[in-house]
Each structure stands twice: as structure tokens, then as C-alpha cells.
Amino acid sequence: TVRKDLTYACREDKNCIIDKRQRNRCQFCRYQKCLACGMKREAVQEERQRGVKSEETNPTSSVRDLSMDRILEAEQRGDTRSTGGLDPGPTIDYLKVGPASLVPARYKSPVSSICHIANRQIYQLVQYARGMPHFSSLQPEDQITLLRAGWNELLIASVAWRSIEFLDSDCDEPPLGDVVDNLNRRRLVLAPGTPQLMAISPNMTLHRNSAVQAGVGP
Structure with missing residues (x-):
């Protein structure tokens, strides 16, 4: 890790599901997904010390420079890894866009x-x-x-x-x-x-x- 120089290991096959409910299940897979989503080690803030006022962060930090395309691409890679590389199935188009009228x-x-x-x-x-x-x-x-x-x-x-x-x-x-x-x-x-x-x-x-x-x- 970045802050405490800890080393984590995955107990499974390094493809654990990391979502909102299971983000603490595996620290190794969570860290890897953070890197896949564009996290940079040098952009991680140091741990705050009690009684010491933290320095103001630069609003133009590289963490905020992630483009939407990179985020979507990383999310797709994470979904593929979570499903074991299997195709999640064809997209059902009529659930996306339905007809505005029943008239032929x-x-x-x-x-x-x-x-x-x-x-x-x-x-x-x-x-x-x-x-x-x-x-x-x-x-x-x-x-x-x-x-x-x-x-x-x-x-x-x-x-x-x-x-x-x-x-x-x-x-x-x-x-x-x-x-x-x-x-x-x-x-x-x-x-x-x-x-x-x-x-x-x-x-x-x-x-x-x-x-x-x-x-x-x-």
C-alpha cells in the first residue's frame, strides 16, 4: 500500500468481486481495482496527524484529471474480471428504448x-x-x-x-x-x-x- 507500506495477498484467484457492498472483502483486489480505475500512487494524500492542519489540496490534482472514457474502460475491465471473463449476455435493446406509441x-x-x-x-x-x-x-x-x-x-x-x-x-x-x-x-x-x-x-x-x-x- 501507499500510506503504511503494507503488502496484501488475495486468498482466492485474484478476481474477487469488489463493489459497494463487498469492497472490504479483499484488500488486494480492491487495491488492484483502484489502480485499474486510474488511481496514482503519488496522488494519495499522507495520513492526517492529530492537531496538525492538513495542507490544502490542489483543485487541479491529477486525481480529477481522469476522463470519462478511462473510467468506463476501467469499469468494464473490472466487470469482466468479476465474471471470470464470461460474456454477461446480449444487451436487450427494447429495455433501453421502447416505442412511444402502440400504433403501427x-x-x-x-x-x-x-x-x-x-x-x-x-x-x-x-x-x-x-x-x-x-x-x-x-x-x-x-x-x-x-x-x-x-x-x-x-x-x-x-x-x-x-x-x-x-x-x-x-x-x-x-x-x-x-x-x-x-x-x-x-x-x-x-x-x-x-x-x-x-x-x-x-x-x-x-x-x-x-x-x-x-x-x-x-
């Missing part, structure tokens, strides 16, 4: 587009509700409560309204009764043999089969 990769782009458009629709619904005379006279807390309780029904009604096929080209907007009848008749699922499309927004339509396969449809 080929459907992630359409689903992201739907979510983005739905966010815009909800924002427009909130702005529309705030413009209603009776709604705007309510307390802000009551407005938030009503919007949280009914945003999904309003969004479905908006999709149903955009999904109605017009027979009269002169009609700009369908009456509310047609929207309700459309919801009650089809429940957002079109009859067999007809194009099963839902108009999510004026510029985007979604086929029902694609929504089902992506896990966002009925």
Missing part, C-alpha cells in the same frame, strides 16, 4: 394528422362557444366545465355535419335537423355498399377501414 408505423402519419386536425377543430369549437350570447355570460369556471363535458359530442356533430352529402348545390349549410337525422340513421357508420368516408375537415377525409386498422375508429 404505417399508420402513425395518418393518426398524427387526425390528432392535429382534431385539435384545430376543438379550438374552433371553443371559439364558437365563446361567441354565443348566453354562453359568454356564464362564469369562466362554468364555461370550462361545460366545454369539458361536451367537447366530444360537439366534435362528433361537427364530423357528422361535414360528412353529409348535399343533393342541393344551392344549399351552403345543412339544417340542424339533417345533422341529427344523419347521426341517428348512420351513427357515423355508413350503410354497406356506399363510400365509407368521414370528412374530418374541409381538406381531409378518412376511410372507415383505415380508421379501424389504426385503432381510432369504431
